[in-house]
Amino acid sequence: MNVLQFICPTGLHGAEMWILALAKHLDPNKVNCRLAVTRESEEQNIEVYHKFRALGLEASQIRMRGRFDLRAVSGLCRVIKEKKIDIIHTHGYKSDILGLAAARMTGIKAAATPHGFENVKDLKLQLFIKAGCFALRFFDRVAPLSEELESDMQRIGVNAGRIRRIMNGVDIDEAESERKRKRPPVYTDPDEKRIGFVGQMIYRKNVDDLIKTFDLLYKEHQNIRLLLIGDGPSRPELEAKAKLLPCASKIEFLGYRSDRLQLMKEMNLFCMTSFLEGIPRCMMEAMAMEVPVAAYNIPGVDKLILHEKTGLTADFGQTEALKECWKRLLFDKAFSTQIAMNAGKHVTKNFSAERMAEEYTLLYQDMIRL
Numbered sequence: 001m002n003v004l005q006f007i008c009p010t011g012l013h014g015a016e017m018w019i020l021a022l023a024k025h026l027d028p029n030k031v032n033c034r035l036a037v038t039r040e041s042e043e044q045n046i047e048v049y050h051k052f053r054a055l056g057l058e059a060s061q062i063r064m065r066g067r068f069d070l071r072a073v074s075g076l077c078r079v080i081k082e083k084k085i086d087i088i089h090t091h092g093y094k095s096d097i098l099g100l101a102a103a104r105m106t107g108i109k110a111a112a113t114p115h116g117f118e119n120v121k122d123l124k125l126q127l128f129i130k131a132g133c134f135a136l137r138f139f140d141r142v143a144p145l146s147e148e149l150e151s152d153m154q155r156i157g158v159n160a161g162r163i164r165r166i167m168n169g170v171d172i173d174e175a176e177s178e179r180k181r182k183r184p185p186v187y188t189d190p191d192e193k194r195i196g197f198v199g200q201m202i203y204r205k206n207v208d209d210l211i212k213t214f215d216l217l218y219k220e221h222q223n224i225r226l227l228l229i230g231d232g233p234s235r236p237e238l239e240a241k242a243k244l245l246p247c248a249s250k251i252e253f254l255g256y257r258s259d260r261l262q263l264m265k266e267m268n269l270f271c272m273t274s275f276l277e278g279i280p281r282c283m284m285e286a287m288a289m290e291v292p293v294a295a296y297n298i299p300g301v302d303k304l305i306l307h308e309k310t311g312l313t314a315d316f317g318q319t320e321a322l323k324e325c326w327k328r329l330l331f332d333k334a335f336s337t338q339i340a341m342n343a344g345k346h347v348t349k350n351f352s353a354e355r356m357a358e359e360y361t362l363l364y365q366d367m368i369r370l
Contacts (some may be wrong), residue, residue, distance in 0.1 A: 003364055006095045007035075009048050023052060038225070039063050040065075048202060088109075100138055109368070110139045113143050137158050169352055170349070192224065195214060196227040196269070200230050206273045209319055215246070224250060226247075229263060262309045273295065287344060
């Protein structure tokens with residue numbers, strides 16, 4: 001089967017990393033996996049394209065004039081015909097719209113994987129997202145990553161018979177390799193406790209509560225540091241707020257980092273304060289590397305963090321309770337070590353990329369028979 005993964009990348013975030021993990025673990029004797037990305041400007045981050053090619057796999061760029069250009073459909077159709085694609089697999093609202101149009105024009109099957117939905121204020125973007133949700137109704141198969149996203153698919157009108165939930169997966173080999181690798185540390189203070197986050201600086205990630213919780217803990221313990229890895233539209237506002245706090249010098253906005261796993265390994269705690277997630281890939285990476293984790297107890301996260309077994313959770317918005325979770329994981333060494341070991345086993349058993357790739361292979365085979 002020739003399967004084309006299609007995405008309009010904004011960086012190397014969860015969806016892009018997900019595509020790389022899937023492509024790496026698909027059996028090439030069963031699935032010939034290719035990639036197409038939109039190229040909207042010379043400044044656009046298309047690292048997923050370069051990393052995909054580094055795996056020895058074929059990738060194409062589809063030129064677009066601006067953020068949304070329907071003429072890109074013709075370029076996508078050209079790739080589909082030249083590469084004799086059987087199935088296009090889309091990721092994200094723009095790719096869903098463009099990919100579905102190309103699939104219908106070329107007569108091939110279309111699958112979509114929703115990775116989560118963003119609440120945005122921009123009216124034009126809201127309309128695009130609504131259009132993307134509407135397009136999902138017409139895909140041959142929609143494969144949400146979590147039970148919550150599966151419910152969302154039913155809510156927006158996707159036929160239940162077309163939905164196949166396939167739980168998110170992470171490249172365990174990559175995380176374990178980094179955990180065992182010996183490198184000079186980036187942070188050399190052995191007594192400093194480092195709390196970290198990896199992800200997009202967007203509204204639904206609610207990084208503001210992460211900073212508030214850090215500020216609460218700083219009032220009790222000054223030898224701590226907050227590492228915020230990632231970029232996005234919320235970053236300038238978050239940085240401005242952080243500069244006003246007494247703990248400002250201990251909060252680092254590191255932006256996008258290709259060495260995120262090395263930095264993650266140096267964290268004493270990984271935390272998320274999102275109000276909406278699928279099953280967060282960055283948290284799976286942290287758990288696979290046996291970094292203790294804490295988060296708000298929301299759908300998706302609850303599949304990863306089993307409270308007091310694989311991590312600690314607090315009710316959403318309860319920064320004081322979250323601070324207490326942090327204290328327990330940071331300062332009770334025996335407890336945090338056991339929790340981290342449990343977390344690593346939990347992710348390896350239930351959320352490996354190998355398992356995910358096997359399930360997608362079956363999905364593709366089912367689609368070919370439609």
